[in-house]
Amino acid sequence: MQDLNRIRTDFGAGFVAFLWFNVLIVAALAILVSSSPPLVPLVGAVAIAAAATLTWRADRTSAATRIVTSMAAAGLVAIMVFELAGHPYQVDIHMYFFAMLAVTAGWCDWRALIAFAGVTAVHHLALNFALPSAVFPTSTPDLARVLVHAVILVLQTIVLAWITTRVEALFRSAGETIETVARAEAEASRLMAEQSAAAEREAARRAEVDRTIAGFRSDVDGLIARVRDLTARMNGETTRLSGLSANASRSAGAAADQSSTASSTVQTMAAAADEMAASIQEMNGHVGRTKSVVDDARDTVLRTTEDVATLASEAERIGDVVNIIQDIAAQTNLLALNATIEAARAGEMGKGFAVVASEVKNLANQTTRATEDIAQRISAIAGSTRNAVEAISGIATRIEDVQRSTASIAAAMGEQEKATGEIARSIGAAADGTARVAEISRDSTRAAEETNRSAEDLAAAVSEVVDAAAALERRIQSFVRDVAA
Amino acid sequence: MRATAIVALNALLVGTAMAAAALVPKSAEVAVLVAPGSAPEEVVSLVARAGGRLIDSGGRDWVAVAAGEDEGFVGRLYAEGAMLVIDPAGLFGCISGE
Numbered sequence: 217m218q219d220l221n222r223i224r225t226d227f228g229a230g231f232v233a234f235l236w237f238n239v240l241i242v243a244a245l246a247i248l249v250s251s252s253p254p255l256v257p258l259v260g261a262v263a264i265a266a267a268a269t270l271t272w273r274a275d276r277t278s279a280a281t282r283i284v285t286s287m288a289a290a291g292l293v294a295i296m297v298f299e300l301a302g303h304p305y306q307v308d309i310h311m312y313f314f315a316m317l318a319v320t321a322g323w324c325d326w327r328a329l330i331a332f333a334g335v336t337a338v339h340h341l342a343l344n345f346a347l348p349s350a351v352f353p354t355s356t357p358d359l360a361r362v363l364v365h366a367v368i369l370v371l372q373t374i375v376l377a378w379i380t381t382r383v384e385a386l387f388r389s390a391g392e393t394i395e396t397v398a399r400a401e402a403e404a405s406r407l408m409a410e411q412s413a414a415a416e417r418e419a420a421r422r423a424e425v426d427r428t429i430a431g432f433r434s435d436v437d438g439l440i441a442r443v444r445d446l447t448a449r450m451n452g453e454t455t456r457l458s459g460l461s462a463n464a465s466r467s468a469g470a471a472a473d474q475s476s477t478a479s480s481t482v483q484t485m486a487a488a489a490d491e492m493a494a495s496i497q498e499m500n501g502h503v504g505r506t507k508s509v510v511d512d513a514r515d516t517v518l519r520t521t522e523d524v525a526t527l528a529s530e531a532e533r534i535g536d537v538v539n540i541i542q543d544i545a546a547q548t549n550l551l552a553l554n555a556t557i558e559a560a561r562a563g564e565m566g567k568g569f570a571v572v573a574s575e576v577k578n579l580a581n582q583t584t585r586a587t588e589d590i591a592q593r594i595s596a597i598a599g600s601t602r603n604a605v606e607a608i609s610g611i612a613t614r615i616e617d618v619q620r621s622t623a624s625i626a627a628a629m630g631e632q633e634k635a636t637g638e639i640a641r642s643i644g645a646a647a648d649g650t651a652r653v654a655e656i657s658r659d660s661t662r663a664a665e666e667t668n669r670s671a672e673d674l675a676a677a678v679s680e681v682v683d684a685a686a687a688l689e690r691r692i693q694s695f696v697r698d699v700a701a
Numbered sequence: 702m703r704a705t706a707i708v709a710l711n712a713l714l715v716g717t718a719m720a721a722a723a724l725v726p727k728s729a730e731v732a733v734l735v736a737p738g739s740a741p742e743e744v745v746s747l748v749a750r751a752g753g754r755l756i757d758s759g760g761r762d763w764v765a766v767a768a769g770e771d772e773g774f775v776g777r778l779y780a781e782g783a784m785l786v787i788d789p790a791g792l793f794g795c796i797s798g799e
Contacts, residue, residue, distance in 0.1 A: 260722050264715055271707055280704035280705075283708050287711055294719045
């Protein structure tokens with residue numbers, strides 16, 4: 217591609233110069249030959265060449281430059297044909313189209329050829345009908361002639377396009393080969409540079425690795441010493457932990473024993489409380505029965521008091537009767553005394569009567585004496601009755617005391633029963649508590665045993681760590697020796 | 702896009718230059734065009750004022766084919782108010798189909 221570009225650059229410069237040479241030809245024809253005013257074609261030719269030159273200066277070899285300069289060449293030849301309108305050489309200047317097309321092939325671009333052919337075709341076809349005299353030296357359209365020129369133009373364009381395409385392809389492949397070689401060379405030199413850079417980097421890295429190894433060795437030594445120290449401390453800690461867990465296990469076992477003892481004690485207490493409640497019940501029953509007996513006694517005393525009162529009143533009435541009898545006996549004695557006096561006055565005849573009167577008097581005296589005895593006995597009865605009443609009232613008082621005491625006992629028994637219930641409930645709660653304490657103690661024992669096992673495992677692990685640390689140290693030292701060697 | 706615009710502009714320029722070269726009067730006979738729709742006497746009197754003579758009517762009221770005797774005829778036609786003075790071959794090309 218470099219070569220093709222060089223060729224196009226060279227050709228472009230020459231071609232633009234050649235365009236301006238054609239402008240000179242247009243000017244010469246305008247002055248020497250043309251029948252028309254010279255200014256218009258000359259200005260057109262200069263404008264075409266100037267525009268093409270500007271395009272070329274913007275980019276020396278671009279496709280636009282190739283196409284534009286080719287169109288400009290065709291336009292300049294067309295202007296020459298217009299200038300020779302009516303001149304005998306007008307037909308001959310047509311050959312210049314074909315020559316100029318061949319020159320355009322110098323761009324090595326089929327598009328430039330097509331652009332040139334396009335402008336030529338437009339010129340011929342459009343102006344053949346619009347301005348026949350501008351193209352050919354006749355005043356009427358000559359399509360056959362246009363066709364002949366067109367066939368030649370097309371044929372030449374095709375052949376030139378084929379050649380330029382082949383040339384372009386050849387240049388392209390050659391350029392690609394050269395570029396490939398250049399790239400390969402650049403790649404090779406780059407690889408060389410990379411290799412030397414890599415060698416330098418490798419040396420630097422080696423030094424860095426040595427430094428790192430030295431640092432690593434001292435770090436590892438420090439770390440391993442630290443691991444040893446730590447594992448020794450861990451060993452001590454695990455031993456202490458084992459001892460602590462054994463202690464905890466023992467303490468928990470003792471607590472379990474104590475709590476089971478407490479539990480049995482509490483159960484005994486519960487049984488005692490139950491028994492106590494039962495005897496309180498029994499006592500309650502006794503108190504109840506005592507109360508009913510006391511009540512009965514009280515009733516009996518009341519009835520006895522009434523009986524004694526009745527007895528006293530009956531005794532008083534007996535006294536009244538005795539008084540009546542004593543009055544009767546006194547009157548009878550008086551009557552007997554009067555009858556004796558009367559019998560004495562009657563003498564002999566009253567003698568028998570006097571005997572009966574003395575008998576009556578004797579009986580009256582005996583009655584008086586008997587009633588006095590009764591009176592004495594009754595007063596004795598009254599005295600006994602009074603004593604009995606006093607005794608009974610004393611009994612009644614005692615019974616009331618007993619009654620009050622019994623009520624107090626019953627109330628106290630009720631209180632005691634409630635207290636016993638409370639005691640029983642408290643003992644139940646205490647039993648639950650001791651049961652829970654026993655359970656917790658068992659759990660604690662298990663936990664302590666597990667702790668003990670864990671401590672043993674930990675001790676084993678620590679000793680493994682110690683071994684591993686020693687192995688690691690040996691391995692690292694041999695590694696460091698190997699690496700440093 | 703820019704390349705296409707450059708090519709199109711250049712093609713327009715080449716076409717314009719070719720058309721101008723084709724239509725420029727090449728002999729003493731020229732086609733004179735005034736404003737389309739003008740009265741017939743407009744173009745006739747214009748040619749007369751420029752000192753030319755009529756050769757053909759031109760087919761339209763605002764067109765005439767005229768001939769002048771000297772070099773300054775075309776310039777005088779423009780000075781008298783002609784819109785366009787071209788080669789009569791172009792005139793036929795343009796409007797011969799009418």
